[in-house]
Amino acid sequence: MPTELNEKLVIAISSRALFNLDESHAVYEKEGVEAYAAYQVENENNLLEPGVAFPLVKKLLSLTGSHSNEPLVEIILLSRNSSDTGLRIFNSIQHHSLNISRAAFTGGQSPYQYISAFGAHLFLSANAEDVKQALVSGCAAATIFSSAQFANSHPHQLRIAFDGDAVIFSDESERIYQTSGLDAFHNNESSSANQPLNAGPFKAFLTVLHHLQSQFEPKDCPIRTALVTARSAPAHERVIRTLRYWGIRIDEALFLGGMSKGEFLKAFCADLFFDDHPVHCKSASEHVATGHVPHGVVNESARTS
Numbered sequence: 001m002p003t004e005l006n007e008k009l010v011i012a013i014s015s016r017a018l019f020n021l022d023e024s025h026a027v028y029e030k031e032g033v034e035a036y037a038a039y040q041v042e043n044e045n046n047l048l049e050p051g052v053a054f055p056l057v058k059k060l061l062s063l064t065g066s067h068s069n070e071p072l073v074e075i076i077l078l079s080r081n082s083s084d085t086g087l088r089i090f091n092s093i094q095h096h097s098l099n100i101s102r103a104a105f106t107g108g109q110s111p112y113q114y115i116s117a118f119g120a121h122l123f124l125s126a127n128a129e130d131v132k133q134a135l136v137s138g139c140a141a142a143t144i145f146s147s148a149q150f151a152n153s154h155p156h157q158l159r160i161a162f163d164g165d166a167v168i169f170s171d172e173s174e175r176i177y178q179t180s181g182l183d184a185f186h187n188n189e190s191s192s193a194n195q196p197l198n199a200g201p202f203k204a205f206l207t208v209l210h211h212l213q214s215q216f217e218p219k220d221c222p223i224r225t226a227l228v229t230a231r232s233a234p235a236h237e238r239v240i241r242t243l244r245y246w247g248i249r250i251d252e253a254l255f256l257g258g259m260s261k262g263e264f265l266k267a268f269c270a271d272l273f274f275d276d277h278p279v280h281c282k283s284a285s286e287h288v289a290t291g292h293v294p295h296g297v298v299n300e301s302a303r304t305s
Helices: 023-029 035-041 055-060 085-094 128-136 172-179 182-191 204-215 236-246 262-268 278-284 298-302
Strands: 009-014 073-079 100-104 122-125 141-145 158-162 224-228 252-255 274-275 290-292
Touching: 009 055, 009 204, 023 035, 035 085, 035 290, 073 085, 085 298, 122 128, 128 141, 141 158, 158 262, 158 290, 172 182, 172 298, 182 236, 224 262, 236 252, 252 262, 262 278, 278 290
Parallel strands: 009 073, 009 122, 073 100, 122 141, 158 224, 158 274, 224 252, 274 290
Antiparallel strands: 141 290
């Protein structure tokens, strides 16, 4: 009988994000798909080491409801492997005692088309092109980078931080900043303070987190969120009013006025941070696991430069 996932947070993750497949991927790039398949079958009993997202997945799978031991998160594996070469991945999942039972093996094709079919709210991958396709299809998605400093300071609470423009919100204001400068940006945000921003690619994911949070007393909630943005006054008001208009609670809001985000993310003890700007992602990943969201004007500029 099918099991409904709509009361859980559903996250799809690629096999290269979950496990370290660098060695076998190098075989694929150097010798081709047939050599790769032979290598994986030959080594299917050699267990894979954890990948960039492994600590995060372990923590996600450990989260349970307030009145039961039912998991709050469902992890779906999406892989470009075939079912034959994917046996090594499932062997490794079993070895590491990960509660992952659903998967799609697409035999070399991008698996993004199965994200919505599984009802996933987020897709994390080490493949930037798959992430871009997922975003175009309307799913929140990010290319995940590891951090050597993953500390798991709050083992029973998931802490997720978001940039604002081009992540939670659309890039409409960021475009003004990029084309006309900071003064024009502030003038626009002040004059539009009562006009809600349009939704960005992660608005739906944030809505799901808020729905889960609303089922708990704040002091017992296993999820904590933060907005970490380069905005400052007077550009803060429009952000606050937009979240209020959407009916979404965000636990902490940091308006940094252009300061580097890394130390603040470390202080928040973020398990994962999402940002659209590659430079900000690189800086943040020195402190916390970071997901690059290749969306908006900054990434359009990067593709054409």
